[in-house]
Structures are given as structure tokens and as C-alpha cells.
Amino acid sequence: MTKEKKYGVRALMIAAMFAVGGAVVPMQSAQAAVNAAAAQAIYKANACASCHSATQKLIGPAYADIAAKYKNDPGAGARLEKVVKNGGSGVWGPIPMPSHPGMSDADIRTVVTWILAGAPAK
Known part of the structure; x- marks a missing residue:
């Protein structure tokens, strides 16, 4: 089972936002840009x-x-x-x-x- 299926893409995105020294770093998709x-x-x-x-x-x-x-x-x-x-x-x-x-x-x-x-x- 992939991490995406186990935890959900949204949960992984939220976790990634906090991965940089505890700071909130918004993720931007190519589609948004x-x-x-x-x-x-x-x-x-x-x-x-x-x-x-x-x-x-x-x-x-x-x-x-x-x-x-x-x-x-x-x-x-x-x-x-x-x-x-x-x-x-x-x-x-x-x-x-x-x-x-x-x-x-x-x-x-x-x-x-x-x-x-x-x-x-x-």
C-alpha cells in the first residue's frame, strides 16, 4: 500500500507543509501556477x-x-x-x-x- 493510499494525499500535503523546520510552507501545484x-x-x-x-x-x-x-x-x-x-x-x-x-x-x-x-x- 502506498503512503498516498494509506494516509491520503491531503494528509501528506499537510505534513509536507510542516516539514521545513516547523514552518508552514504552502505547497503550490503546477496547475495553480x-x-x-x-x-x-x-x-x-x-x-x-x-x-x-x-x-x-x-x-x-x-x-x-x-x-x-x-x-x-x-x-x-x-x-x-x-x-x-x-x-x-x-x-x-x-x-x-x-x-x-x-x-x-x-x-x-x-x-x-x-x-x-x-x-x-x-
Whole structure:
């Protein structure tokens, strides 16, 4: 039985809030930090929908699949930002991801944060 099942996720989150020297340190999920409206506008403006969707594999992987794959990887955001900027291949199949050198680093970070949060609608 996992700790999450035995104690419940909420109890573990509360315990984690007090884990830093007794101080209350609020935990923030990636979903809470994401600006879905801004990310969706960037997504549409940069033709991301040509290859990706939130829940279905198209040419590239579904955003839900990306979020699931990198769920427990703290370095995923930085690596995915580089892939969006510079392009990449081989992780999700033989079709390469094109580079997006014209996208600002801030826009890329917004979209990657949104993707890793599961591409929420709001």
C-alpha cells in the first residue's frame, strides 16, 4: 500500500507543509501556477495544434501523455523548454519536433508549464 493510499494525499500535503523546520510552507501545484488562457493563446498563435492536442496523439504526443510521462521529473520543464525552442526527435517517435526560435522564452515557459499541468482548459 502506498503512503498516498494509506494516509491520503491531503494528509501528506499537510505534513509536507510542516516539514521545513516547523514552518508552514504552502505547497503550490503546477496547475495553480499556470495561466491557461495565456498558454492557449500562445498555443494557437504558434500552430501547436497542427501536431498536438490535449488528449489525443496527432503527429506529436497528446499533452496529457506528456504531463503523465514527466509527472515526477523535476527537470522536465527546463528540458521541454529547450525542445520547444530548438526542436527535437526520438523521444515520441521518428517525426521530429520543429524548432520555434521566434517564440520568446517567457511564452515557451508559459506553454510548457501549462502542458506539464495537464493542459487545463481554465
